[in-house]
Amino acid sequence: MTTAALGSPRTYHVRTYGCQMNVHDSERISGLLEQAGYVRAADADNPDVVVFNTCAVRENADNRLYGNLGHLRPVKDKHPGMQIAVGGCLAQKDRGEIVRRAPWVDVVFGTHNIGSLPVLLERARHNAAAEVEILESLEVFPSTLPTRRESTYAGWVSISVGCNNTCTFCIVPALRGKEKDRRPGDVLAEVRALVAEGVLEVTLLGQNVNSYGVEFGDRLAFGKLLRATGEIDGLERVRFTSPHPKDFTDDVIAAMAETPNVCHSLHMPLQSGSDDVLRTMRRSYRAERYLGIIEKVRAAMPDAAITTDIIVGFPGETEADFVRTLDVVREARFASAFTFQYSKRPGTPAATMPDQLPKQVVQERYERLLAAVEEITWAENRNLVGTPVEVLVAVGEGRKDERTGRLSGRARDGRLVHFAAGSYAGRIRPGDIVHTTISYAAPHHLNADGEPLSHRRTRAGDAAEAGRAPRTGNGVLLGLPTVGVPSAM
Numbered sequence: 072m073t074t075a076a077l078g079s080p081r082t083y084h085v086r087t088y089g090c091q092m093n094v095h096d097s098e099r100i101s102g103l104l105e106q107a108g109y110v111r112a113a114d115a116d117n118p119d120v121v122v123f124n125t126c127a128v129r130e131n132a133d134n135r136l137y138g139n140l141g142h143l144r145p146v147k148d149k150h151p152g153m154q155i156a157v158g159g160c161l162a163q164k165d166r167g168e169i170v171r172r173a174p175w176v177d178v179v180f181g182t183h184n185i186g187s188l189p190v191l192l193e194r195a196r197h198n199a200a201a202e203v204e205i206l207e208s209l210e211v212f213p214s215t216l217p218t219r220r221e222s223t224y225a226g227w228v229s230i231s232v233g234c235n236n237t238c239t240f241c242i243v244p245a246l247r248g249k250e251k252d253r254r255p256g257d258v259l260a261e262v263r264a265l266v267a268e269g270v271l272e273v274t275l276l277g278q279n280v281n282s283y284g285v286e287f288g289d290r291l292a293f294g295k296l297l298r299a300t301g302e303i304d305g306l307e308r309v310r311f312t313s314p315h316p317k318d319f320t321d322d323v324i325a326a327m328a329e330t331p332n333v334c335h336s337l338h339m340p341l342q343s344g345s346d347d348v349l350r351t352m353r354r355s356y357r358a359e360r361y362l363g364i365i366e367k368v369r370a371a372m373p374d375a376a377i378t379t380d381i382i383v384g385f386p387g388e389t390e391a392d393f394v395r396t397l398d399v400v401r402e403a404r405f406a407s408a409f410t411f412q413y414s415k416r417p418g419t420p421a422a423t424m425p426d427q428l429p430k431q432v433v434q435e436r437y438e439r440l441l442a443a444v445e446e447i448t449w450a451e452n453r454n455l456v457g458t459p460v461e462v463l464v465a466v467g468e469g470r471k472d473e474r475t476g477r478l479s480g481r482a483r484d485g486r487l488v489h490f491a492a493g494s495y496a497g498r499i500r501p502g503d504i505v506h507t508t509i510s511y512a513a514p515h516h517l518n519a520d521g522e523p524l525s526h527r528r529t530r531a532g533d534a535a536e537a538g539r540a541p542r543t544g545n546g547v548l549l550g551l552p553t554v555g556v557p558s559a560m
């Protein structure tokens with residue numbers, strides 16, 4: 072029975088925490104709820120159903136969740152029939168504990184059974200009791216679920232879920248399970264469906280895209296998949312995240328370089344520049360191998376922008392280890408880096424390791440790392456001043472500066488560009504393509520203040536103007552009102 076059958080449609084609101092994988096899962100949660108007859112709440116403060124799509128990676132994630140659930144309790148008391156559902160990694164981890172600590176929660180669902188959410192909500196309403204359903208492994212590949220896409224011009228496409236690695240700081244293998252690879256034909260069908268709706272850019276998503284294919288016995292499957300996306304007419308930009316240095320093969324570099332629509336941007340987590348720390352992290356590559364991949368990528372694509380993740384202050388990290396990380400950062404010349412201070416994540420092997428570092432040591436190293444990263448990213452950005460750039464105009468990205476009238480978007484290499492619309496003012500829509508020239512560089516963005524060289528109207532821009540975003544899953548593609556991209560936390 073759908074909610075629509077019960078009278079006026081019930082409204083929902085999804086709150087998303089964590090990584091891109093979660094943001095994409097939230098698109099599926101929205102798609103599922105809408106297929107079941109719910110409508111997105113205009114007033115996010117007072118929906119009939121609130122879904123928390125949680126993350127277990129961030130520090131104090133559980134305190135924040137229980138704090139947020141506590142704030143909702145009086146709201147729910149005043150709103151008869153309101154339901155609260157908690158899903159995502161923290162739900163997978165805490166399971167029944169959530170309804171014990173917050174008995175006003177109606178549904179707890181895990182990372183493997185997103186598709187059950189509408190049924191669990193209905194069952195909880197019918198039985199007037201909490202429903203907790205956590206599965207140990209995936210039943211249906213999530214990409215077959217209906218998906219309410221948030222963007223008219225860019226879409227995420229999962230190629231795999233789960234991870235076969237055992238990095239000691241990471242909770243993902245425990246919560247998302249072993250890697251499951253989607254078949255290339257299914258991935259490409261989803262990409263084609265998005266492009267048919269006007270999407271220009273796709274990001275292929277997996278915890279470790281370089282091991283894509285292990286499950287169906289083709290070690291070269293990821294490079295082949297990249298090349299196959301090059302055959303799709305109308306697909307202008309292909310990105311992927313995240314590769315793992317351990318599994319990175321030369322054929323992927325060749326596929327990136329030789330497939331015109333694959334962007335020359337590579338986000339490859341380093342985590343540490345010290346071989347000893349990499350060993351205790353159970354990351355089975357070494358700094359030399361990491362730098363070797365970068366060298367090959369740069370040889371094949373001199374314009375490649377390489378970005379990374381770095382953890383500072385991992386248990387046992389010495390000053391010498393940290394200096395090695397700084398050395399690798401200087402050698403790699405990253406276009407940007409996400410830097411994290413190590414903190415214990417319950418349930419991970421690293422949380423119980425000896426030699427946890429004092430907070431002030433971690434903080435001091437973190438500040439030095441940040442300064443080094445920023446010096447390099449700024450210098451790299453300054454090298455681009457005076458060069459032409461193609462910008463895919465974004466919505467909700469960076470700023471649309473009212474004072475200067477600048478719009479924002481991403482260059483092919485992933486850099487954020489704020490640009491003047493010049494004589495095209497009022498005609499450029501999110502999803503359109505603008506060519507312009509970089510006039511100024513800051514550490515985290517570029518400006519282009521001159522008259523654009525050109526503006527191209529796209530079907531994604533038409534869809535944005537008409538207020539439509541593509542919807543995929545179960546073979547359906549429907550036009551829907553578009554809303555701002557949810558922020559990942």
Ligand code: SF4
Binds near residue numbers: 236241244279315
């Ligand atoms: S590769 Fe390591 S860090 Fe990445 S998801 Fe797998 S276990 Fe976690």
